[in-house]
Amino acid sequence: MANRPTTKDVARAAGVSVTTVDRALNGRMKVREETLRRIAEAAHRVGYHGRGLIDHRLGLVVPRKRLGVVLVKRQQEFYQNFARELQSAMAARADVRGEVCIRFAASQAPDDFVTELLDLGDKVDALACVAVNHQKLDAAVQTLEQRGVPVVALLNDMAQGIRASYLGLNNIKVGRLAGWMLTRTIRRPGKLAVFVGGNRWHGHDLREAGFRSFVRGEAPGFPVPDTVVNLETREVTYEATLDLLRRHRDLAGIYVAGGGMEGAIAALREARAPGEVGLVVNELTADSRAALADGFAAMVISTPLAELCRNLVSLVVEGLGPGAEAVPGQQFLEPRIYLPEMV
Template sequence: MSNRPTINDLARAAGVSTATVDRVLNGRASVRPETARRVYEAAQSIGYHAAALIGHRVHSDLPRLTIGFVLSKERHSFSQAFKRAAEQAAIHAPDIRGRAIVEFSPTQQPADFARLMEGFAGRVDAVAAVAVNHVEVTTAIERLHAQGIPCFALCNDFGQGTRDSYIGLNNMKIGRMAAHMVTTAARTSGKLAMFVGGHRWHGHELRETGFRSYQREFAPEFTILDTLVNLETRQLTYEATLDLLSRHPDLRGIYCAGGGMEGAIAALREARQPREVALVVNELTPESRSALADRYVEMVIGTPLNTICRNLFTLAHQARASEGVPLPGQTFLRPDIHMPESI
């Protein structure tokens, strides 16, 4: 006997009657779009055999919207989580047949980001990227605009005054939050260190500014060392952290404003006891979760990727449906905060 879900199982999962499911399946009478979508999502979740057919019924009359994403660091867990969030946002975007095409820049060079962004021309309705702030990227946006393709900056702002909108965290505030936690968690006054991925990452520059602003205002007993560029790489961060620990025995805290935190965590595990140096990092990954549990990390500031991608599809749909109506220049989202006792 087959154990595959029945129409009755689907009706229960969707919270509707079997008659409603029948109407969705056969298109015999009108069903509210939100109800049809709920039936479709329930069909997917329980593995109903006609889920594809329901999806076709639900989406057949909706306009298509394809967004091209340019990300970096393909092997990083954060980047893969971003890709999954983009694809899920496309599936669940209301009132459209969404699609996400995700490509990864092989390097952090501006030319690579610009090449991939322009390469979406003729294939997508909008472009969104996590990219460095550089004239080559701005020029790529201008060329896409000339073809009627809006462009969005995600997480790290770029092309200010040219791109259509920025969606992400308020990076100045993120830097201040990090400084607050580092200086609060440090047991005594001393020195603080900070890593940024590079000076073309506008978000990292803002986080550094916020970090230093907070220290000047509320923690003048601490001294911030010169900011270190780690190119968001584990090995470079590892070696630089070990060097910091050997040269500055009074080092009390570290903030990794971008990637490469795995190297700082590894160095602290090797050279210090838990909580001897207060470490704050960004993004919850297997490594940062483990370091939280072991008290080598005091706080993880997470990016709400699902919310970013949902907002992106909404804004891109508005940009296409309301041509000429300006979009919000910035959409700031609340960060996800993870502490040792919250994981």
């Protein structure tokens, strides 16, 4: 025990006097919050045995903020990355004792989202969620708002007019961007297919609308057949892509507006040469990165997750507290664009 860290070690690491460390420990005199936090960090860094007491003192002056987040598709790389970025964004805030409680809905059924939201609502100060559009979600968000628990919609803007804010991409512009890419890079005329996850994903509807609007107005020589609903699954997308390739020999491009891109990539690898059919997908993952590198994808439109999570935490900490001014109804982030030469 001879090398056990002392208050001198903490003081040296924090750049303060031993007297200041002593005041932080015994609480007999006030220590500025910034100094107290620096001492607490130094105590943890050197392994000081009394760091718990300093943490307790710090907790008396730093507010606690609990954020609940409901995501989907626990096994997908994108949502695993999302969960990690949420925790990192909250951990980076030194002005609150922040906690992020993340739940994954069991399915995309409205009842599963409602269950998680209402259960979390009793445990947190604010909620954020990636959820479908449905009247049951509207009612749940209304209930939470009446309880004083604001709800932020993520990626897909649900409960419009009820939720506190939306944070994500401008999905109309994302769809137009996909249309621009395919029509500008495909060398031969042909049909363009669109996949959406389902009619309850408002963001997918907006992406489809933006895509069709751009093609109709700027590249009418590319017919767009009926939209394919893929339920955001790899299996359905794979089979549907092979079916499209069989039925439409002039299929020139595919835009996957939601999840399930892995199925389209696998089908193109199996049935077409690289670049023979243009493909635009959303979110940079191991699969989409490989598709770019191998020439099967022309572009990936990606959500800047780190920025989104930082903005969400800031919104919850600074903009949704008691007595806070009204927050903007929508906060659009600029998408990150990845091309084959960038991976």
